[in-house]
Amino acid sequence: MSEGRGSNSFRDELASLLGDPGIRYAAADPIGISTPSFGGRTGESPNLEQSESFKDQVKGFAIAWGEILLDLGRGCKDIVQQSFLTEDSYIVRKLHKPCAKASAKLRYLNEFLPEDRDPAHAWPVILFVFILALTGTGILFF
The missing domain is CATH 4.10.220 (Light-harvesting Protein)
Incomplete structure (x- = not known):
């Protein structure tokens, strides 16, 4: 029994569903599987992308x-x-x-900060740099 659309094979039905009837596969065409070539002893370099360093x-x-x-x-x-x-x-x-x-x-020290700086952000940085300076001069050892 044939269908009303007239398609006889799965490939025809698939092509009609995909909307591209221009692609046809012949049943006699074998599916080739390529094997990787390693240019080891022959001296030929492989056509592979270079790997990450x-x-x-x-x-x-x-x-x-x-x-x-x-x-x-x-x-x-x-x-x-x-x-x-x-x-x-x-x-x-x-x-x-x-x-x-x-x-x-210590609120009076905020007057020495630039106007556009928030004291909550500036003082931790100042204290961290002060500790690094003391450590660098050898006064403070942990």
């Missing part, structure tokens, strides 16, 4: 490792903010008054 692989690994650490740092920061830096946490309740007193005494 070790330097490129190390660079890619370092970039991927940095991205993973950045995501891990963001996750840890979120956990700390949600768990420990809420107003009802033990750490904030115990450290709020002493930190408020110290910041009130």
Whole structure:
């Protein structure tokens, strides 16, 4: 029994579904499987792409490792903010008054910062550079 469309084979049906009747495969055409050629002893170089150098692989690994650490740092920061830096946490309740007193005494130092700098961002950088300078001069050893 033939169908109403008149197609006799699976290939004809597939071609009509895909909408490209110009591609025809003959049943007698064999499917070839190419084997890889390695230009070992004959002296011919293979027509393969050059593989990545070790330097490129190390660079890619370092970039991927940095991205993973950045995501891990963001996750840890979120956990700390949600768990420990809420107003009802033990750490904030115990450290709020002493930190408020110290910041009130040191508030006059903010006048020495440039106008466009936020003190919350500037002072940690200043303290870090100060510790590095002390370590470099040999005064402070860990």
